[in-house]
Amino acid sequence: MIIARNITKTYKPDPKEVLSKVSLQIDDGEFVAIVGGSGSGKTTLLRCLSLQDEWDSGQLIVNGKDAGKLGSIGKWGVRRRWVFIEEKPTLDLHATALKNVARSLLFHSPIRAVAGLVSKNEHMEAMDYLERVGLLDKAHQKAGQLSGGERQRIAVAKALVQGATMIFADEPVSGLDPTSAESVMRDLKAIGKREQITIVATLHRLDLAERYATRILGVREGRVVVDIPGRALDERERGLIFG
Numbered sequence: 399m400i401i402a403r404n405i406t407k408t409y410k411p412d413p414k415e416v417l418s419k420v421s422l423q424i425d426d427g428e429f430v431a432i433v434g435g436s437g438s439g440k441t442t443l444l445r446c447l448s449l450q451d452e453w454d455s456g457q458l459i460v461n462g463k464d465a466g467k468l469g470s471i472g473k474w475g476v477r478r479r480w481v482f483i484e485e486k487p488t489l490d491l492h493a494t495a496l497k498n499v500a501r502s503l504l505f506h507s508p509i510r511a512v513a514g515l516v517s518k519n520e521h522m523e524a525m526d527y528l529e530r531v532g533l534l535d536k537a538h539q540k541a542g543q544l545s546g547g548e549r550q551r552i553a554v555a556k557a558l559v560q561g562a563t564m565i566f567a568d569e570p571v572s573g574l575d576p577t578s579a580e581s582v583m584r585d586l587k588a589i590g591k592r593e594q595i596t597i598v599a600t601l602h603r604l605d606l607a608e609r610y611a612t613r614i615l616g617v618r619e620g621r622v623v624v625d626i627p628g629r630a631l632d633e634r635e636r637g638l639i640f641g
């Protein structure tokens with residue numbers, strides 16, 4: 399669970415508040431979509447909630463711990479099972495989907511990971527993860543030959559390997575064609591539900607947030623102006639977010 403109380407952030411030396419007294423709560427198992435216009439502060443909010451960025455004032459409580467008081471080791475402990483999925487996930491494009499996932503199984507053995515020395519058991523385990531994200535038929539294809547949506551699914555499989563309890567995704571479907579965007583959203587939602595993973599994602603497309611998120615946070619000029627369960631927004635709510 400994440401609780402934010404009056405989080406405020408500026409990018410110094412610019413005195414303008416990019417986040418302004420943001421207060422919210424994210425419960426375990428939610429699929430939270432952060433929506434808003436360009437430059438409204440979505441990514442900054444995601445980066446603060448995921449402890450990737452510092453904030454200036456306010457309090458962030460993560461699983462009962464005051465995150466502002468944690469040192470780097472304490473933060474590492476909290477973030478150990480958090481996974482970050484970017485617009486373009488960092489994958490080895492020359493390696494197969496299978497190898498990309500199998501390498502995540504070797505996080506405790508970096509030399510084998512770099513050399514790509516994967517045992518038979520690890521291969522089978524990686525196949526299992528690829529099946530869970532619906533990519534079994536593409537296991538032996540190089541990541542560079544896969545579509546953007548399929549690459550996002552590899553990133554999700556890697557998150558599962560790492561035993562993710564939370565996934566933070568910054569624009570996970572931007573740059574994807576509408577069909578792939580739908581399927582990534584559908585997968586994220588299904589996997590989050592099945593594996594009990596909390597998901598927080600920034601999204602440009604409001605329709606996807608409305609259809610897939612269990613909760614929508616609307617941000618405007620650094621403030622959370624709408625905080626509702628996932629559903630179609632009414633005129634007033636749209637106006638509050640987009641003007």
Ligand SMILES: Nc1ncnc2c1ncn2[C@@H]1O[C@H](COP(=O)(O)OP(=O)(O)OP(=O)(O)O)[C@@H](O)[C@H]1O
Binds near residue numbers: 409435436437439442
């Ligand atoms: N590293 C940075 N240094 C200075 N200003 C920044 C930095 N990152 C973001 N900003 C500014 O903070 C504001 C909010 O940016 P942010 O990326 O959080 O918005 P966003 O809603 O995610 O935008 P978009 O939808 O266009 O990606 C913008 O005015 C941006 O220029």
